[in-house]
Amino acid sequence: MKRYILSSVTILALALGVSSCEKGKKKEESLTYTVPSTYDFENIDYSGQTARLGMLAEMSSYLKSANASGVSIDQKRALAMYENGPDANFTGSFDASKQLKSKTISTEQGLMSSLIANLCTISVLTSDAADGMAGRIKNNAKTKEYLLNENGIELAQVIEKGLMGSCFYYQATSVYLGASKMDVDNETIEAGKGTKMQHHWDEAFGYFGVPLDFPLNTSGVFFWGKYTNSRNGVLDCNSKIMNAFIRGRAAIGAKNSTDRDAAIATIRSEWEKVSAASAVHYLNAALASFTLDKGVVHHSLSEALAFIYSLKFNVEKSASLSEIDDYLITLAGSSDISKMNLYKITKENVERVKENMSNKFGFTAIADTL
Amino acid sequence: MIKKSVSIISLSLILFFSCKPKKKENNTLCDSDYNQTELLSNYAEHLIIPGLKTFEESLVSLQVIWQRYASNAASLKELQDSFFETYVNLQKIQCFDFGPMESHMFIEKANSFPLNQGKLAQSIASANINFSEPERFDIGFPALEFLIFGLSESNIDSFKSDQTKQYIGAILSDLVQRIMTINTDWVSYKTTFINAQGTDAGSSLSLMVNALNKSFEISKRDRVGIPSGVLTLGLKQPELVEAPQSFLSKKLLFTNLEYNKLFFQGKYGKVNGEGLDNVLAHIKAVKNDLGLSNSIEDNYDAMLNKIDMFPGSLKEQVQSVNSSVIDLYALMSKQVVSLKSDMPSVLCIAITYLDNPSDSD
Numbered sequence: 122m123k124r125y126i127l128s129s130v131t132i133l134a135l136a137l138g139v140s141s142c143e144k145g146k147k148k149e150e151s152l153t154y155t156v157p158s159t160y161d162f163e164n165i166d167y168s169g170q171t172a173r174l175g176m177l178a179e180m181s182s183y184l185k186s187a188n189a190s191g192v193s194i195d196q197k198r199a200l201a202m203y204e205n206g207p208d209a210n211f212t213g214s215f216d217a218s219k220q221l222k223s224k225t226i227s228t229e230q231g232l233m234s235s236l237i238a239n240l241c242t243i244s245v246l247t248s249d250a251a252d253g254m255a256g257r258i259k260n261n262a263k264t265k266e267y268l269l270n271e272n273g274i275e276l277a278q279v280i281e282k283g284l285m286g287s288c289f290y291y292q293a294t295s296v297y298l299g300a301s302k303m304d305v306d307n308e309t310i311e312a313g314k315g316t317k318m319q320h321h322w323d324e325a326f327g328y329f330g331v332p333l334d335f336p337l338n339t340s341g342v343f344f345w346g347k348y349t350n351s352r353n354g355v356l357d358c359n360s361k362i363m364n365a366f367i368r369g370r371a372a373i374g375a376k377n378s379t380d381r382d383a384a385i386a387t388i389r390s391e392w393e394k395v396s397a398a399s400a401v402h403y404l405n406a407a408l409a410s411f412t413l414d415k416g417v418v419h420h421s422l423s424e425a426l427a428f429i430y431s432l433k434f435n436v437e438k439s440a441s442l443s444e445i446d447d448y449l450i451t452l453a454g455s456s457d458i459s460k461m462n463l464y465k466i467t468k469e470n471v472e473r474v475k476e477n478m479s480n481k482f483g484f485t486a487i488a489d490t491l
Numbered sequence: 492m493i494k495k496s497v498s499i500i501s502l503s504l505i506l507f508f509s510c511k512p513k514k515k516e517n518n519t520l521c522d523s524d525y526n527q528t529e530l531l532s533n534y535a536e537h538l539i540i541p542g543l544k545t546f547e548e549s550l551v552s553l554q555v556i557w558q559r560y561a562s563n564a565a566s567l568k569e570l571q572d573s574f575f576e577t578y579v580n581l582q583k584i585q586c587f588d589f590g591p592m593e594s595h596m597f598i599e600k601a602n603s604f605p606l607n608q609g610k611l612a613q614s615i616a617s618a619n620i621n622f623s624e625p626e627r628f629d630i631g632f633p634a635l636e637f638l639i640f641g642l643s644e645s646n647i648d649s650f651k652s653d654q655t656k657q658y659i660g661a662i663l664s665d666l667v668q669r670i671m672t673i674n675t676d677w678v679s680y681k682t683t684f685i686n687a688q689g690t691d692a693g694s695s696l697s698l699m700v701n702a703l704n705k706s707f708e709i710s711k712r713d714r715v716g717i718p719s720g721v722l723t724l725g726l727k728q729p730e731l732v733e734a735p736q737s738f739l740s741k742k743l744l745f746t747n748l749e750y751n752k753l754f755f756q757g758k759y760g761k762v763n764g765e766g767l768d769n770v771l772a773h774i775k776a777v778k779n780d781l782g783l784s785n786s787i788e789d790n791y792d793a794m795l796n797k798i799d800m801f802p803g804s805l806k807e808q809v810q811s812v813n814s815s816v817i818d819l820y821a822l823m824s825k826q827v828v829s830l831k832s833d834m835p836s837v838l839c840i841a842i843t844y845l846d847n848p849s850d851s852d
Binding site: 169226227228229291295320324433434435436438442 | 717720722723724725726728852
């Protein structure tokens with residue numbers, strides 16, 4: 122059956138090829154094709170992406186285990202998890218060729234390694250956190266404890282969300298949906314992987330972290346999939362992003378690059394909104410507890426700044442790098458994560474960042490509900 | 492079944508090629524009567540062999556000054572001046588990276604940057620002078636530059652520690668050894684080189700066109716693209732320029748591209764010998780109604796003029812007026828089309844080097 126499909130696709134391609142000589146390039150695109158309701162296409166493989174989601178899940182959970190006083194983190198192991206080195210001790214089995222570090226945008230790899238190392242260093246502390254002193258803080262209910270660096274930042278959050286941005290979001294929106302991975306062969310089908318173009322598209326999808334029948338099925342959502350689903354009530358982003366992934370994949374199958382490119386634009390802008398809206402969501406959480414619950418404020422602002430930081434890694438971002446830096450500086454005094462300080466924060470500044478971001482991303486009417 | 496699909500694929504390839512736009516085709520080297528002897532002799536006798544010899548002399552002189560410095564018989568200034576001159580001279584031989592130079596991995600051992608400072612500290616402490624290990628980013632000129640310019644400023648004592656001295660000495664003798672062997676190898680390789688005519692993958696012309704392109708693309712990506720942030724969504728990394736400690740980056744880049752141009756032209760000193768430009772002229776290759784070689788030369792000049800306008804180092808330029816560095820990158824991208832696509836296609840040369848190591852999915 123598969124062979125039959127293969128050869129008919131080849132024949133179709135030949136026919137299209139011939140007509141393109143006679144009538145020009147436009148005719149090459151099929152205008153009608155079926156867009157399925159789920160991502161259950163033939164020849165899909167994004168096992169490398171699934172492996173990296175799994176690695177971040179394990180690493181993140183290991184790093185967050187230091188949020189309990191008395192649990193310290195082994196630096197050798199934590200850094201090995203980032204690089205999938207021999208000391209990583211992962212529960213899952215991940216091929217040695219896959220790692221988080223090499224897929225993190227090159228400018229941020231050093232920063233991420235140093236944040237991981239810092240977290241390990243301070244994880245031995247059991248004392249209370251204070252301005253200038255790393256340590257621990259609890260929420261008022263004493264149900265949650267957070268490990269903060271000397272500037273009041275919960276590094277575990279910044280590392281996890283920071284890698285969601287500088288690795289997953291970057292790879293999907295800027296690399297796999299970028300020109301260098303999309304201007305490739307779309308004729309030769311490799312069994313199990315599709316054409317090169319289809320495969321790259323699937324790899325971008327793999328970083329989204331959702332099941333094939335998302336959003337009908339919302340179990341088994343990871344990282345961006347999880348935050349997309351959390352923002353869905355306000356943004357209706359589940360189906361916007363998922364449909365664009367399905368439509369683009371079908372368009373590639375039909376050799377319709379116009380529709381594919383429209384899907385890329387949608388994915389980039391809707392995914393960006395999820396990150397921006399998640400930042401505003403955590404700014405809201407910080408504002409609600411501002412003078413009441415310091416633990417919640419430090420935790421929420423650590424999440425917020427990492428979602429803002431992540432906005433940098435989309436090749437078609439709507440806020441410029443300097444605007445993003447400006448949000449970070451207003452919020453935490455610096456655009457450099459290692460210099461940010463959450464003890465100097467003012468409520469006015471948090472509100473200002475919320476307002477500026479809401480204007481930029483079109484959330485003004487919904488900002489308070491995020 | 493397999494045979495069937497192969498024939499379908501080849502049929503579709505034929506159809507594909509027949510669909511190329513019906514532009515007036517350039518003449519190619521394969522259907523010309525061009526004799527390569529003068530060309531290859533010029534490159535071997537006037538550019539490559541003397542160029543490598545000059546570099547050897549420069550490197551040996553640096554080694555001597557280092558030894559004098561280490562025994563307090565030369566000043567830091569003398570050492571830095573000699574290092575600078577040799578680093579500039581290293582740029583002049585980048586296009587010769589084939590044959591003996593490639594087999595002794597000279598460029599990789601001499602100039603893999605950016606430097607890994609952490610590894611360098613470890614390697615000095617553990618006296619790891621096994622330079623045959625692959626992928627070392629703690630050796631060669633980048634390591635020397637950091638030690639001679641960076642560390643000497645901030646920490647003279649550690650710069651002059653016995654371990655550091657031994658490490659610097661080891662780098663220099665390894666490189667001197669390599670370049671001497673390369674020069675010896677060229678004595679016999681010269682005949683092989685001049686006789687390997689034609690346009691096949693192993694031909695000398697193919698080696699030269701590939702080496703020229705490889706050198707140019709390394710400059711485009713590593714010297715300009717990465718620091719300016721063009722390759723990283725606009726996130727700049729000025730500290731990743733070549734020679735970040737000494738602020739030599741501008742002169743190094745300028746010389747690198749200047750000698751890329753001279754190599755293209757087959758020019759040495761004031762003599763414009765038989766070069767790739769003459770081959771393109773011989774087969775009357777054109778681009779946008781201009782001779783292809785003129786178009787390439789004009790673009791080299793535009794790049795060199797652009798760099799010349801930078802008031803300070805390349806690192807400072809990225810920090811202050813990065814847009815001009817991005818403009819330079821655009822000119823270089825345009826040049827890649829001419830050098831890597833237009834030129835090889837009319838010279839019947841296949842580009843065989845890999846500019847990007849394969850990456851895991």
